[in-house]
Amino acid sequence: MGRRRRRNAARQRQISELLTRGTEPQVLYLTTTGRRTGLPREIEIWFTEHAGRFHLVAEHGENARWVRNVRADPAVSVRVGDRRFAARARVVDASAEPRLCAEVRARSEAKYGWGDGLVIELRPTKGL
Secondary structure (H helix, E strand, O other): OOHHHHHHHHHHHHHHHHHOOOOOOOEEEEEEEOOOOOOEEEEEEEOEEEOOEEEEEEOOHHHOHHHHHHHHOOEEEEEEOOEEEEEEEEEOOOOOOHHHHHHHHHHHHHHHOOOOOEEEEEEEEEEO
C-alpha cells in the first residue's frame, strides 16, 4: 500500500472514530494466508455483524487479493475491537443466496453509506 493510500486510510479511520465514539468498532482486521507466499496478510476492512457472523463487502470483487487468498485457504483470523478469533471465510454466491446478499448490502449501506461488491461471510470457529 502506498504512502498516499495509507494516509487517506488513516484519515478516514480517524474521522470514522470521531463520528462513532461509543458505538461498535468501525473496522475489522482480517488476516488471510497469502496464496503464493504462504505468509500472513492483514487488511483493515469495514464489516457488519449479524446472527453471530461477520460480513464483508469486497469492492473489487474477485479481483481483490484478499478474496483470492480466501478462495485458496478459507481459514482466517479476525481482530475486531478487543476480540480475536479464528474463522472460516466463504464467498457468498449471490445467485444461490440473493436474500443474504441483499441483507448484508443493506446493513453495510446503513452503517457506512456504501454496500456494493462481493459479499464474504466469516463464521467464527474459536477464540484465539
